[in-house]
Amino acid sequence: MAGINVKLFEEKIRSELATVEKELTSVGRKSPSNAADWEAKPDAMDIVPADPNEVADSIESYEENTAILKQLEIRFNELKAALGRIKEGTYGLCEVDGKPIEPRRLMANPAATTCLKHVNK
Numbered sequence: 750m751a752g753i754n755v756k757l758f759e760e761k762i763r764s765e766l767a768t769v770e771k772e773l774t775s776v777g778r779k780s781p782s783n784a785a786d787w788e789a790k791p792d793a794m795d796i797v798p799a800d801p802n803e804v805a806d807s808i809e810s811y812e813e814n815t816a817i818l819k820q821l822e823i824r825f826n827e828l829k830a831a832l833g834r835i836k837e838g839t840y841g842l843c844e845v846d847g848k849p850i851e852p853r854r855l856m857a858n859p860a861a862t863t864c865l866k867h868v869n870k
């Protein structure tokens with residue numbers, strides 16, 4: 750790949766992946782049936798407080814976790830996919846036109862799959 754230092758981006762991706770995975774394990778756990786899938790920790794639901802307000806709080810925190818988890822999971826899979834493209838030798842190429850993605854775009858988002866022109870394809 751001319752122009753970009755794939756190694757540098759791979760390091761960026763791996764370090765972000767480690768961060769995301771750490772955050773994922775704090776709000777969720779890997780699905781036992783599908784390793785690529787994460788589910789929110791049901792812990793909060795296991796507690797059965799006598800106070801109805803506490804029940805509401807624990808449901809709320811479960812829903813919050815689910816929302817956070819969804820975002821993290823999307824990012825996790827994007828980063829994983831980017832590593833896959835590095836392996837295949839297609840990293841840094843726009844998936845719309847196959848042209849090299851601008852290095853500044855990759856600096857901002859090393860998991861980018863399109864060039865600036867095709868951001869909103």
Ligand SMILES: [Zn+2]
Nearest residue numbers: 843846864867
């Ligand atoms: Zn493009």
